[in-house]
Amino acid sequence: MKEKIGVYVCHCGGNISDYVDVEKVRDVVEKEEGVVLSKTTMFACADSAQKEIINDIKENDLNAIVVASCSPKLHLSTFRNVAERAGLNPYHYVQANIREQCSWAHTDKPKEATEKAIRIVRASVRRVRYSEALKPFTIPAANIALIIGAGVAGMRSAISLADMGTHVYLIEKSHFVGGRVAQMGELFSTNEKGEEVISKLYDEIKKRDKIKLFTGAELGSVSGSVGDYKAQIKIHPRYIVPDCDMDKLKEAISECKTEMPDEYNFGLTQKKAIYKAYENCKPEMPAIEKDAFNPDQKFLEKYKDCIDLEQKTETLNINTGTVILSTGFDPYEPEDGEYGYKKAENVITLQQLKRLIELSNGKLEYNNREIKNIVYVYCVGSRQKEGENKYCSRYCCTAAIHAALLCRKKFDSVKGFHLYRDMRTYGKYELLFDEVSRQGDIFFRFNEDESPVVETANGKLQVKFRDILTNNEEIAIEPDLVVLVTGMVPRKDSGTVAGILKTPVGTDKFFNEVHPKLRPVETVIDGMYICGTCQGPKNITESITSSLSAAAKSNSLINKGEIELEPTIIRIDPEACEWCDKCAEICPFDSITKTEYSPDGQKGKTIAFVNESTCKGCGMCAPVCPTDAIDIIGYTNNEIESMIDGLIKEV
Amino acid sequence: MLKINPDFAVKLKKYGAVDINACYNCGNCTAICPLSEEDHSFPRRMLRASVLGLDTRIEASLDPWLCYYCGECSETCPREANPGELMMTLRRWLTAKYDWTGLSGLLYSSIPALIIGFVLVAIAIIGIGFAKHFNIEAIMDFGHHFELIAIISVFSLILVPNIIRMFWFTILKEKTKVPLISYIKGTWDFLLHMFTQKNSLKCENNIFRWLEHLVIVFGYLLLLFTTVFLNWFSTENTFIIWLGYIAGGMIFVFTFDFILSRIRKSKEINKFSHPSDWLFVIWLFLMAFTAFLVRVFIDTDLLSNNLWLYMVHLIVIAQWALLIVPFGKWTHFLYRSFAMYFKKLEEDSK
Structure with missing residues (x-):
């Protein structure tokens, strides 16, 4: 007292x-x-x-x-x-x-x-x-970060962390780095190509010894807590003999007969089973799609110096202080028949158009047909009234307009007709909107209740819609190509990662931050950060900004080798505790486990044990304890009761 | 079901409008327009129709003629799409559309054709002078008769058929059912607007421009009357002589101001000048100015030694009467007035 x-x-x-x-x-x-x-x-x-x-x-x-x-x-x-x-x-x-x-x-x-x-x-x-x-207590922390996903966000974050002195494990599930940006072709506002950006980042990563990059690497499991996470990483083989003769490998590729749709080009082209994502992909070493690869014995014998199908998946166990999630996005895949997708001919997505632009020279062609008129339908898979994706995907308006400008620049007289709900070329991208309309592309606005209808009528592709800007009258256009401006959804397997890490996701399935404004890259789990598009739709600039922020937060937490924690957590009274596990059940941070208590060397009893590094002192456990064995330091029963007395006493 | 035609906007550029694709349909232009009404809402709708290439819709519309081009819409436009100039452009395009000969469209959209037309008329006049052995009296006599004949033939062969075409596009083709009595009742509106252009007073700060315009119209009609019907160049009557001087003076003083405004480009409406705009004001000025000089030369007994002056005057008159009046901007005088008349018919049909 x-x-x-x-x-x-x-x-x-x-x-x-x-x-x-x-x-x-x-x-x-x-x-x-x-x-x-x-x-x-x-x-x-x-x-x-x-x-x-x-x-x-x-x-x-x-x-x-x-x-x-x-x-x-x-x-x-x-x-x-x-x-x-x-x-x-x-x-x-x-x-x-x-x-x-x-x-x-x-x-x-x-x-x-x-x-x-x-x-x-x-x-x-x-x-x-x-x-x-x-006294605030300290726990040791490894000055190491694990970054999951080597797209632009993950790569940039790794570089930044390495420069601040943190060791980085950068893991990428694919055999090649770069994620979605590598597929994007020419990018808006800088006009450099996505793959050029990736090559630049990759070269920077290679310059830094502190970054260990693993491709074909998948997160197996994670345990431990902030400062001392233990992660298991599975590294899948490329089935290529390291340091093999590259010329001979090239020969093997050209002789390889197995082909499959090339996901890098969103299925527009075929790729070989021995493949590189694209010509200048990083790392440059090809990989093999083993499940589809079906060579004869002669082939394997001939190229045994290059190809080794006996390679096994390796497991790597690492220790890390923090984890940064940058698993990125998938383009929304329209349902069959959504705006004629996969039902009417010549209906593709924006991502496919971007590849088509890269693949075409002289004239734009699809399905052996020269493309002169393109109808763009906006907000496909975003801002859905019926579906689950209620959000705006942010980047697509600008990306579609940029693609239309590219078409006009690269191919002679390709006209664009843009069917939008609201035009959101925010900030400086407004200038692109201005530019493309001045060049003659026409914009139509439709109501979400009356979506455009895309169909093949009399062998001709036709788009019918009501245009708010023309008195809501019905208009019909017969384009050569319909491009669905598809938005972003979380990566297909981000749910698996969320399951392993126990990081919360929102109703939209994107990872959730603690506070969208004040703590935008932190998760509720100490030492776990999110950045890039795994958190929600972002353009590249915004992704990089968040990735640098996650790097800074991560580094400032672990760079001293120890982490100072608030002492206002819970305390178990070992005499009173009878271990009923009600506290462990209700703890939102999984901080309570059981332990043996034997104060006098006799056979003891089982009581609750608090993990000091994860307990936040939230107090959820105190009221459920039947024997009143839990006190919250700083808010003990004595303190709370005396406060109540002080409050209710008449003045 | 509307079909769009993006090539229309490209074609329209020859008639003036160059920036319409910049429009993002905010509607500020219509909101600020003092003349736009619920049933005749412009300029945004006309601009939209132009961008989409809905030419039959524009052809059936009276809206372009209801605009008096104060320029406020263009000043207000956040995208500098120049909706005011678009309305002017559509008036040019409609003039061409109504013209059954197709010459109007040619002269509006092709500068070489315009030059050839003006040169041909000049050569024809010089040829007539040659045929008359460059005898001043014979030529002046021809000139006097030419004016009368030109007026009658241009009206009956070109303007009347064109107005009937306008009536067809805007009223008959649209299946507007007009009560017969309205045709008579509407004539008052027709005459009122033809001679006063009173709607243009609704445009803000337009009184001076309206006044200038009114002076020119009356000066022009007065000069036409004195030269054609009172035979100004041959009369001895002092009153008529002075009447002619006043009419000519009124025109060339005020047209001179119009020309200066177009050169200075200080006001929104003067910022963009199509060749047809220049031709109209310059030829109006030249016509009045040369007529004025001819009479001065007559009064000072100098004309007989200065035949060239009359030749120049006659060439200007001929170009004006044969090209600008039937095919150029002069027709606005008629089409605007008829548009007011047709609008009245349209209202009565409801």
Whole structure:
């Protein structure tokens, strides 16, 4: 019990004292048990006031203080520092909030506000009497980050982390890095190609010893907690002999007869079973699709120096301090018949068009037909009224318009007809919208209740729709190609990753951050971060911004080799605990396990054990405990009960 | 079911409008237009129809003639798509559309054709002068008769059929059922708007321009009357002589101001000038100015030694009467007035 308490009631200029009679508050609180000093102050947070408090503590040998002022969100750490500077344990400080919770809320009732302020301060004084000296505890942390997904976000994050001194394991499920950006061809705003961006990032990664890149690598399992995660990674083989003769391998590729749809070109072309994602892909070493690969014995014999189908999946166990998720997105795959997709001829997605532009020279051709007129249907798979994807995919408006500009630039006189719901070429991309309309592309606006109909009529591709901009009249266009401007959905297997890591996902299946504005790259699990499009639709700039942010957060957490944690967690009373597992069941952070307790070397009993590095002190476990064996440090039963007494006592 | 035709906007560029594709249909132009009404909402709808190439819809519309080009829409346009100039362009295109000879479209859309036309008329006049042995009296006599004959034939052969075509496109083809009595009642609107252009007063700060326009119209009609019917160049009557001087002076002073405005481009409506705009004001100026000079030369007994002056005047008159009046901007005077008349018929049919 603290018996030498100092209380400071702040005017906050007039923010508090205009409505609360601070002198009266002081007079009443002065009489509380244990209070030896009480003062009012114009601004408690001012330098001079802080010095005064320090002097008071030293001169009067105070052992606890209360400042009645603003929200602890604002100045809790300020006054904890004051206490510390005066030689007092910072946890012997309690802040009473009489501004946000009192004067600002009751400007019309000064008398009642004063009474409420008295009760709040009194409760704080009573609480501080029971305060304990606490020390933040530290846990060791490996200065290592595991990044899942080597697209632009993951790669950029790895480079940034390495430059800050953190070791990085960068794993990529595919045999080639680059993710979706590698497929995008020419990009908007910079006009360089996606694969060029990837090559640049890859070269930077190769320059850094701190980054260990694994392709064909899949996350197996993860255990442990912040600072000390243990991850198991499965590395699938390429079935190519390392350091083999590249010329001979090329020969093998040209002789390989097995072909399959090339997912890099979204099925527009075929690829060999021994393949490179694209000519300048990284790493440059080809890989084999073993399940489809069906060579004869002669072939295998001939190329045994290059091809080794006996290679096995390896398992790698690593330790890491943090995990960064950058698993990216998949383009939305329209359902069969959605805007004629896979039903009418010459209906493709925006992603396919981008590949088609890259693959075509001189003239744009699809299905042996020269393309002169393209109808773009926007918001396919985004902002769905019926479906699950309620969100806007952000990048598609700009990407579609950029593709239309590319078509006009690269091929002579390809006209675009854009059927949109709302045009969202936000920020500087508005200029692209302006440019393409000035060049003669025409924009039509449809209502989400009356979606355009794409069908083949009399052997001709036809799009029918009502145009809001033309008095909602029905218009028919007969284009050569219909391009569905498809949005983003999370990667198909991101659910598996979420299952392994237990990171929460939203109803839209994208990974969720703690707070969209204030903590945009952190997850509820300490030491796990998300960045890029696995979190939600983003363009490349936005993906990179978030990836750098995740790198900075990750590094600042683990770069000292240890992590300092708040001591305000839960405490188990081993005598009272009877291990019923109710607390473990309700804990949202899986922080409670069981342990053996044997204080005197005798056969002990099973009791609850708290993992200090994951417990957040949320207090969910305390009320469910049938034997009242759980206390929350800083909010013990004594403290809470004394506060209630202080609040309900008449003034 | 509408079919669109993006090539229409490309074709329209020859008639003036160059920026319409920049439009993103915000509708600010229609919102600011003091003349736009619920049943005749413009310019956005006309602009949209132009971008989509809905030419039959434009052909059936009276809206382009209801605009008096104050330029506020173009000033307000956030995309600088110049809707005011589009309305002007559509008036040119409609003039060509109504013209059964097809010459109007040729002269509007091709500068070489325009030059050839003007040169041919000049050669014809010089040829007639040659046939008359460059005898001043014979030529002046021809000139006097030419004016009358030109007026009658241009009206009966070109303008009247074209107005009937306009009536067909805007009223008959649209199957508008007009009560017979309306044809008579509507004539008041027709005459009122023809001579006063009173709707243009609804445009903001337009009083001076309206006044200038009114002076030119009356000056023009007065000059036409004095020269053709009162035989200004041959009369001895002092009153008629002064009447002619006043009419000519009125025209060339105010057209001179119009030309200067187009050169200075200070006002929105003057920022873009199609060749047909230049021709109209310059030829109106030249016509009045040369007529004025001819009479001055007559009064100072100098004309007999300065036949060339009359020849120049006659060439200008002939080009004006044979090209600009039937095929050029002069027709706006008629089409605008008839548009008001047809609009009245349309309203009565409801």
